[in-house]
Amino acid sequence: AFTTFCLSFKMILLLLWFLCGIEVATASEVEKIERVTLSTWYLGMNLNPADGHVMDFTTGWVDDVFIGTYKEALKKDYLNRVVWRHPVNYIAIVRHQAGKVDAVKVFRFKEGGRSLLSRFLAMNPGREVGTEGGPIQESVSKNAQNLGDDPVFSVVGDNEFNWAYSN
Numbered sequence: 001a002f003t004t005f006c007l008s009f010k011m012i013l014l015l016l017w018f019l020c021g022i023e024v025a026t027a028s029e030v031e032k033i034e035r036v037t038l039s040t041w042y043l044g045m046n047l048n049p050a051d052g053h054v055m056d057f058t059t060g061w062v063d064d065v066f067i068g069t070y071k072e073a074l075k076k077d078y079l080n081r082v083v084w085r086h087p088v089n090y091i092a093i094v095r096h097q098a099g100k101v102d103a104v105k106v107f108r109f110k111e112g113g114r115s116l117l118s119r120f121l122a123m124n125p126g127r128e129v130g131t132e133g134g135p136i137q138e139s140v141s142k143n144a145q146n147l148g149d150d151p152v153f154s155v156v157g158d159n160e161f162n163w164a165y166s167n
Helices: 116-121
Strands: 011-017 041-047 090-097 100-108 137-140
């Protein structure tokens, strides 16, 4: 259950579900849940905007390179090139502080079997609503703070990719 986890909105952790599905446990905080059979997942990317490393559309997730180390994967920017290139059907977006989770949303991709690298490279025209049906699992700790400022957990609906903004 998420009642024992700490809060954070400074770090975002992406967990990728492979193959055909995931097994999800019920919890009192879960609003919507879908049950499927497989449970293999891998850490693809972690973003920490306060670690002094810049990782964004121009540096990082489109470069097809390893970033960071597995040992510090939940503390600093991290990208596993092997996982990033693997075809996926699901994505989980997780808020955490020092490895302790305070919120998670799991989505099913509209088009399964594509890698996250291919999704983030698709910038012409970009602006893809990549998931369908909203989150298939959503859990938020009672102690989570600053949810109103969170670009993932303050909104409802599907996950959108490559809606780049610049001045």
